[in-house]
Amino acid sequence: MNSRTQFESATGADGVVHVTLRINGTAYRLPLDPRATLLDCLRETVGLTGTKKGCDHGQCGACTVHVDGRRVNACLSLAVMHEGEEITTIEGIGQPGALHAVQSAFLARDAYQCGYCTSGQIMSALALLGEPCGPKDADVRECMSGNICRCGAYPNIVAAIQHVRGKS
Amino acid sequence: MRSFAFVRTDDVSAAIAASADSSTAQQGASARFVAGGTTLIDLMKLNVERPERVIDINRLPLDRIEPLADGGLKIGATVRNSDLANHAVVRRDYPVLSQAVLAGASAQLRNMATTGGNLLQRTRCMYFRDTASACNKREPGTGCSAILGANRTLAILGTSEHCIATNPSDMNVAMAALEATIHVRGIRGERSIAIADFHLLPGDTPHRETVLEPGDLITHVTLAPPAPGSRSCYLKLRDRASYEFALASAAVIVTVVGGRVARARIALGGVGTKPWRSTRAESVLTGEPVSGPAFRKAADAALHDARPRSQNAFKVELARRCLVHALKEVTL
Numbered sequence: 001m002n003s004r005t006q007f008e009s010a011t012g013a014d015g016v017v018h019v020t021l022r023i024n025g026t027a028y029r030l031p032l033d034p035r036a037t038l039l040d041c042l043r044e045t046v047g048l049t050g051t052k053k054g055c056d057h058g059q060c061g062a063c064t065v066h067v068d069g070r071r072v073n074a075c076l077s078l079a080v081m082h083e084g085e086e087i088t089t090i091e092g093i094g095q096p097g098a099l100h101a102v103q104s105a106f107l108a109r110d111a112y113q114c115g116y117c118t119s120g121q122i123m124s125a126l127a128l129l130g131e132p133c134g135p136k137d138a139d140v141r142e143c144m145s146g147n148i149c150r151c152g153a154y155p156n157i158v159a160a161i162q163h164v165r166g167k168s
Numbered sequence: 169m170r171s172f173a174f175v176r177t178d179d180v181s182a183a184i185a186a187s188a189d190s191s192t193a194q195q196g197a198s199a200r201f202v203a204g205g206t207t208l209i210d211l212m213k214l215n216v217e218r219p220e221r222v223i224d225i226n227r228l229p230l231d232r233i234e235p236l237a238d239g240g241l242k243i244g245a246t247v248r249n250s251d252l253a254n255h256a257v258v259r260r261d262y263p264v265l266s267q268a269v270l271a272g273a274s275a276q277l278r279n280m281a282t283t284g285g286n287l288l289q290r291t292r293c294m295y296f297r298d299t300a301s302a303c304n305k306r307e308p309g310t311g312c313s314a315i316l317g318a319n320r321t322l323a324i325l326g327t328s329e330h331c332i333a334t335n336p337s338d339m340n341v342a343m344a345a346l347e348a349t350i351h352v353r354g355i356r357g358e359r360s361i362a363i364a365d366f367h368l369l370p371g372d373t374p375h376r377e378t379v380l381e382p383g384d385l386i387t388h389v390t391l392a393p394p395a396p397g398s399r400s401c402y403l404k405l406r407d408r409a410s411y412e413f414a415l416a417s418a419a420v421i422v423t424v425v426g427g428r429v430a431r432a433r434i435a436l437g438g439v440g441t442k443p444w445r446s447t448r449a450e451s452v453l454t455g456e457p458v459s460g461p462a463f464r465k466a467a468d469a470a471l472h473d474a475r476p477r478s479q480n481a482f483k484v485e486l487a488r489r490c491l492v493h494a495l496k497e498v499t500l
Contacts (some may be wrong), residue, residue, distance in 0.1 A: 007186035009221075011173040034174035034222070037209070057210050058277055070250075070279045076209050077280065080174050081202065081224050124276065131275065132254055145410035146274020 010034075010080070019083045023048065024092030034080050039063045041079035042089060050090035050119045054148070061147035064120040064127075065089050071127035073146075090119035093126060102126045102164050109160035113151035121147045125161045135167055170218045178227040180353060180385065186223045188355050188383030195306060195375040201225045201385065203246050204280035206273070207290050215299050216306055230284075230387055233257070239393030245284030245386045249339070250275065252283060262391060264400035264419050268342035268437075271404040274411045284386035287340060287350060287366065288378065291333035292413055293322060304330045305374040320479040321415065324487075326441035327475055331374030333441060335367065336413050341437035342402055344445045345419035346391050354384040367442035395431055398423040399498040404437070405490050414438030416487040418494040422453075429453050429462070429499075436470060439487045446470040449491070463495040464488070 010017045016031045021041070028046055039056070042048045042065070054062030056075045063074040066088040094100035099107070102125050112118040124147045133143040140158050149157065162168040175186045183201065190199040200219040202208050203226055211217035230244040233255050241257060252258060253269035273281065295301040295313040302311035314322055314332050323334040340363070348363045361379060368376055380386075404417040417437035423430045432453045436444040449470035456462035467488035474484045 007175055007177055007182040007223075009173045009175050011175075015171060017174050034172060035169045035212075056213065058206055061274065061276060064276055071276050072280050073206070073276045076204075076206050076277075078174070078202070078205060078209065078222075078224075080176075081205070081226060083176075128275070131250075142410050143275055146276045 017080045019080050021046075021079065021082055021087060022085065023087045024089060030079075032079050034078060036079045037075050038065070038067075038077045038079045038082060038087070039074035042074060042087075045079075048089050048091050052116055052119055054117065054120075059148070060117070060120075061124060062117050062120040064123040064147065066123060066127060069127075069130070071124050088123075090123060093122075100126065102129075102160070105160040105163045106157070109156045109163060110153075111156040111160040112149075112153050117147060117149045117151075121149065121157055125157075125164070128161065129165065135165075137162060169212045170215065170220075172219050173221045174224065175221060176224040176227065178229075180228055180230075180387070183223050183225050183228060184353060184355060184383050184385050186221065187385070190221075190382040193380040193382050193384055194377060195308075197382070199223060199382075201284075203282040203285050204248070204277075206277050206281045207285060207288070211290060211297070214297055216297060225385070236390065241391045243283050243389045243391070245388055246282045249273070249278035249281045249283070249286065252339075253278065261394040262342075262346060262400070264345060264402050264421060265339070265342040265391075267402040268338040268404075268417075268419060271402060271414075271417070272338035283339070283389055286337055287343070287363075287386060287389070288380075289335070289337045289340070290377075292336045293333040294318065296333055305333055305370070305377075308373070308375045315477060318479065319477045321413065321438075322477065322480055323441045324439050324474040324476045324480055324483050325436070325444050325471075326369050328370045328372065328374070328441075330372050331370035331441065332477060333370070333374065334413075334438060335440060335442050336438075337443065338402065338404060338414065338417060338437055340367075340443035341417055341435045342419045343389065344435035344443040345400070345421050345433045347433065349390045350386060351388045351390065352380065352384045353387050354381060358387075360390075363443070364445055370441050395421065395423055395433075397425070398431065401494055401497050403490055403494040403497065405486060406438075416483055416490045418487075418491040420491070420494045420498055422495065422498050424458055424499055428455060428457050432466075434466070434470065434491065436487055436491065439471075439474070439483055448472065453495075458499045460492070460496070463492040466495065467491040 052062040054060035187199040400421040406412040421433040449466040452469040453466040
């Protein structure tokens with residue numbers, strides 16, 4: 001290969017990277033510090049605070065969002081890496097009065113206590129419905145292990161998910 | 169997190185050029201590739217990693233799994249862990265690899281983490297992650313806080329007086345047992361490296377973890393065709409049932425003919441400073457009848473050189489039993 005191959009920095013002289021992020025179906029043209037995580041960008045720049053910051057190190061799952069339909073930890077991803085991808089947050093799946101089935105199931109099964117982890121739990125649960133996950137409660141627990149609930153609402157979270165899957 | 173310039177490209181040559189002026193590809197590198205980001209961004213937040221330039225390689229055409237003409241498999245560097253683990257051919261021909269990947273991290277992290285990134289996964293040693301602590305891996309020459317410190321989760325094989333950090337990867341253990349080949353492209357062209365030669369023992373240079381040089385980009389990994397008649401599995405033991413690093417793990421691939429072990433490939437995780445292939449255990453086991461005592465002899469051989477520290481002596485027996493159990497799993 002030619003070792004003199006040129007590359008171009010996306011970062012401007014002002015340290016800013018301009019990207020367009022598609023969030024819940026809306027395009028946002030954003031000037032971003034490349035250090036901004038997708039999580040901080042959603043909460044601080046776009047103002048979508050439904051996605052929560054727990055550990056900020058990929059260990060709790062509170063920040064779970066979907067990128068092109070797959071669940072990821074928004075805290076361990078740079079916002080500038082997601083130009084052109086479809087980002088879905090808790091605000092994008094349902095609204096008061098028009099809840100998603102997973103949200104309704106969490107309500108019906110009392111699948112939370114303090115609620116801080118809940119948006120991450122719901123985004124994870126929604127993604128799980130389209131993943132290879134076995135039928136048993138134990139399978140759901142394994143597939144949901146990336147979402148920590150310090151209140152310990154796990155039994156009801158599993159019940160809510162199994163309800164949506166028609167396994168309860 | 170320190171400021172950095174963000175570079176994005178869909179061209180492999182441009183990505184390599186953008187990283188080639190770093191003084192090292194090891195700890196202290198001024199340029200880093202980012203794919204999933206699950207290790208790098210975590211360590212950048214802790215100021216353990218302080219690259220001046222971050223090169224986004226997610227748009228490079230390295231995200232495919234393709235069968236090879238010889239019956240083997242080619243796995244692109246940016247193939248996500250979840251896609252690797254759930255791929256039909258991987259599940260059928262290399263169950264040890266699928267199981268190892270699924271034993272690691274969480275569903276979210278597996279959707280992000282890549283094959284190349286996992287080969288370069290960094291240790292979870294708490295002193296490496298804490299810039300207030302002495303750590304020869306992070307800051308060469310500062311000493312090792314772990315040897316006399318909280319070392320319960322740290323390595324017992326391949327350690328030195330300078331570093332006892334564990335390689336935390338599950339995928340790497342399966343790759344070691346599968347004798348994977350790692351393909352790298354750099355400023356001087358392409359080369360391939362056996363996984364046994366890819367990771368370095370800490371010795372007196374624990375900051376050097378792999379043979380990669382500035383500009384080197386892992387492009388893909390290749391696997392040989394599965395050994396005919398072999399069975400494989402990955403067994404991982406840890407403090408909680410999921411979403412936790414291994415205290416000890418075993419990847420085994422065994423072919424049994426007429427009640428005797430005709431061929432064995434054995435690697436251990438959670439106990440070594442690198443993915444720990446044990447050719448000694450393989451030799452001890454080959455030709456032996458399938459039996460508990462033979463498995464125990466192989467496990468004794470695998471742990472023969474173990475050097476436990478103040479808090480991790482339990483890992484010696486844990487790793488032995490892990491290996492014995494894994495061998496029973498694929499043979500009985």
